[in-house]
Amino acid sequence: NAGVIQTPRHKVTGKGQEATLWCEPISGHSAVFWYRQTIVQGLEFLTYFRNQAPIDDSGMPKERFSAQMPNQSHSTLKIQSTQPQDSAVYLCASSFGQGASQNTLYFGAGTRLSVL
């Protein structure tokens, strides 16, 4: 099992450009989560999908951020018109999503986004 795969590992964008981050969850996992990590804010929840359906996006900035899960094998996080304050490590995690085992999240290595 390859674990949660995130690409790219590093992304540098200019202010105002668009950034798309990719996540491939662990095979068989039906829940996918996106988190953001910064020195100041720590680990922040962004959004969550279960069986590809968006369940909770309460952590997503209302403007410029969007997430999709078009199929069970990948999810994307898109940031339009990137700003320097969007610089962070974006982490994807997945879990089984069924019963008690759904509670354990397994994280990918993250994508480090740098907005210049």
Next chain:
Amino acid sequence: AQKVTQTQTSISVMEKTTVTMDCVYETQDSSYFLFWYKQTASGEIVFLIRQDSYKKENATVGHYSLNFQKPKSSIGLIITATQIEDSAVYFCAMRESLNTNTGKLTFGDGTVLTVKP
């Protein structure tokens, strides 16, 4: 609202000793789940161990164990026989059962553990 607090910013120990990292949490829920994760120097976040609030027995996995004190809303992580490679940032996290539909974990700020030879 749920909250997780790790008061120890950093800890330094000698190799092969035992270390305890503290974590306290706040929740309105009677059923919840507590986790410890480790973030390595490469940035990888690795799941270590979990405690379900309805279980009285402290969880143990390898050289990781938990000290769950429910009346104190406390979940300490104990690492025995520490190794150099245990040096990392350790995060405590909680998930309330009310949030089962969201799956959202709330994390503490982390404790930096340095294991010296």
